[in-house]
Amino acid sequence: MTLTEDRARKNPASAMRRRTDPDPAARSQGGQRFLLWGLVLASAYSLFPVWWLIVAATKDRTGLYQSNGMWFSGMHLWNNLHQLFTYDDGIFLRWTANSLLYAGVGSLGGTLVALATGYGLARFDFPGRAVVFACVVGSFLIPIALLTLPLYLLFSEIGLVDTPWAMLIPCLINPFSVYLAKVYTEATIPFELLEAARLDGAGELRIFVSIVLRMMTTGGATVFLLAFVNTWNAFFLPLTVLRGQENWTLNIGLYNWSGKRLESGVDLTSLVLTGALLSIVPMAVMMVAMRRYWRTGVTLGALK
DSSP states (O other): OOHHHHHHHHOHHHHHHHHHSOOHHHHHHHHHHHHHHHHHHHHHHHHHHHHHHHHHHTOOHHHHHHSOTTSOOSOOHHHHHHHHHHGGGTHHHHHHHHHHIIIIIHHHHHHHHHHHHHHHHHHOOOTTHHHHHHHHHHHTTSOHHHHHHHHHHHHHHHTOTTSTHHHHHHHHOOHHHHHHHHHHHHHHOOHHHHHHHHHTTOOHHHHIIIIIHHHTHHHHHHHHHHHHHHHHTOOHHHHHHOOSGGGOOHHHHHHHHHHHHHHTSOOOHHHHHHHHHHHHHHHHHHHHHHHHHHHHHHHHHHHO
16 A cells, blocks of 8 residues: 555545645636736726727718727728818817927926925935925825916916916926935935045036936936826816917817817817827827836846
């Protein structure tokens, strides 16, 4: 009699459990399949609106209302694009340029301000630093909608309503970006490096420009991308501070077009959907462009 048979004879209950318990490898494969299907369902749920938007942008007005919403019914995309770029003397291109100006320039300036402020809070000791940081954390908990009306009243007093500055100035101050910059500075900028630079005779401005900014490329890219997406998708602030359509953003312009069906009976739904599809392109391009900075940051972190 073998040793295994002897143990099975002495403890039949244990042997029965071993025979009925599934193999650990099989359990692992079952968990992986469950996780895979969960990811597939989450991806399908996330891509469903994008697919619907792509399909809708290829339809004319008749196909948009009378065909299956999830499949094509004729290719009218080029005609929709031509109408989109020529309608109302090409105002869509003006709105696109405005959105790129507000999101690009405003986010770049806001990123520089956030990196400088976060670096100062993380690596300089001054009276009231804890109070300042507490104010920063508390301020980004306030919804931007609550600040829109005070901003409008302030800009009305100094004559900045319906100007690009009404959008650019709020983009320069983002408390959440300051918080991210402070956390990233504490993780990546050692005190010893700053002291060595000071001993070599470098000034604080040169240290920040030549050393700190280069080491915070990954954090700066993250702050810039978050600020860009937030400004690009902004709705309530431009709706409040911008009046003339020459200064509108894409979101406000497309919103105005979608309301013309009720106001004047002009149905611009096809143009609105095509414009909404094109509005995704800059954010996708920005995501791809920022990817190499994140890859570089991860590689540097691994080497450290």
